[in-house]
Amino acid sequence: MKRIKIIIPFLFLSLVAFGQTITLKTSSVSIVEKTVKKGWGEWSEFVPAELLITIDAKKDRIVVNSPQIQVFTITSYGDKIETENDKIVPFDCVDNNGSKCKILAITRKKEGNRMQFYINYSEVKFVYNIYN
Secondary structure: OHHHHHHHHHHHHHHHHOOOEEEEEEEEEEEEEEEOOOEEOOOOOOEEOOOEEEEEOOOOEEEEOOOOOEEEEEEEEOOOEEOOOEEEEEEEEEEOOOOEEEEEEEEEHHHOOEEEEEEEOOOEEEEEEEOO
């Protein structure tokens, strides 16, 4: 089982790199908003959010199947970043309203390869926890 948890993040990175479609299932979401006085506020408590996120590199599109479907066009693929703690796959995107955002698929190496999916706008950020 430990071997599978190690393979999943590498498989994710490989699939995105080779233009495949992958589907991620979320378990919960947290939100933080930018404040006027002190920069970013505090992250909210995680709340249950079971939905699917599809990354389709062939169509340069990410779809978050929330109650209000969010469609992101990938405008550029960032270089994979690997640190001592994380593996990060960045995407520059534009949502279906024309707003720019950065999406990050992050694997937390020191947390049992736990995966998170960040959608970062200039005024608000969302983070989804991903099932293994």
